[in-house]
Amino acid sequence: MALVAGRKTFAAGKTLLLRAGVWLGAEAAARGGNGARRFVSQRVLVESDVTAGIATIKFKNPPVNSLSLEFLTEFIICLEKLENDKTYRGLILTSDCPGIFSAGLDLREMCGKNLAHYAEYWRAIQETWLKLYLSNMVLVAAINGASPAGGCLMALSSDYRVLADNPRYRIGLNETLLGIVAPFWFKDVLVNTIGHRAAEHALQLGLLFQPTEALQVGMVDQVVPEDQVQSTALSVMTEWLAIPDHARQLTKSMMRKATADNLIKQREADIQNFVSFVSRDSIQKSLQVYLEKLKQKKH
C-alpha cells in the first residue's frame, strides 16, 4: 500500500520512486498497546498517537537537518502515508537534532552536480512544499532550533508555528545572503504570512529573525520557553482539532489553493528556471564560497 502511495507521489520522478522503494524496504514499524505507533526510517522519525489522531514527524538528518534528496524522499513518503491514513487529523513537525529545526536546502545538492540532478532535486523540493502546504491535516510546527530558508519555508507552510525562545534560533528567508533569489512561491508564502511590505523588507535583506522579532513581524504565532515547545504545540493542536474537519479543510483550501496553483500551473518552467539559475558559473561560485565560509566558521 505504501509503495502505491509512493508511486502516485513520484509519477514524474523515476529515480525518486526507486529510492522510495529502498527506504520502504528498510522501514520498521512498531505498535504499542496504548495506541502509540512509531515508524522508523533513517532520516525521518514518525511517532503517532492513534487515539488522539496526532502524528509527530521529527527530522533526523544530522548535523543540521539539511533537505538532502534522500531526506526529502523519506519525508514525502511519510507525509503521503499519514495523509492517506484517515486515522491522522493532525501533524506536528519538529526536529530530533538539538538546536536546529532545519538548515534548509542542502547546498551540496546544488553544487557541482549535473543538470538532471538539479531538476530531480527541485522537483522533490516542490513536491515537499505542495504536500505540506495543501495537507488536509492540521500542521503545527514546533520549531526547536534555527530555521533558515527552506527550513523556514517548512514552518511557514504549517498552519501554526510555535518557536522556542532562544536567540540562536533565527528564522527567515536568507537567500540573498547566499547570492541567490528565493523562488516566487517561497515569496508568496512569506507574503501570505507577514504581508507584502514586511516580506519585501525581509527578502531583500535576507533577514533572519530572532524569536521576539519573528513574533512581532508575524512569522511565528507563539514564542515559548524551549522546554514547552512540544507541549504548547500539542495543546494548540487539540484546539484546532476541535473544529469540524470538513469546514476547516475547505477553509484552508480556500485560503491556500491560489498560491499552490500558481506553482502547479508552471511546475516544469519553475524546474527549468531553477536548473538554469543554479548551474550558472556565478551562482555555483557564490554557493561554494558560502559553503566554504560555513566550514571555516569552526576554525
Ligand SMILES: CC/C=C\C/C=C/C(=O)SCCNC(=O)CCNC(=O)[C@H](O)C(C)(C)COP(=O)(O)OP(=O)(O)OC[C@H]1O[C@@H](n2cnc3c(N)ncnc32)[C@H](O)[C@@H]1OP(=O)(O)O
Ligand atoms: C535558486 C534559489 C533556490 C532555492 C532557495 C534556497 C533555499 C535554501 O534553503 S538555501 C540554504 C540556506 N541555508 C542556510 O543559509 C543555512 C546555513 N547553515 C547555517 O547557518 C548553520 O549551519 C546553522 C545555523 C544551520 C547551524 O549552525 P551550527 O550548529 O554552528 O552548524 P555548522 O554551521 O557548523 O554546520 C555543520 C555542518 O553542516 C553543514 N551545513 C550547514 N548548513 C548546510 C546546508 N544548508 N547544506 C549543506 N550543508 C550544510 C556545514 O557546512 C557543516 O559542515 P562540516 O561539518 O562538513 O563543516
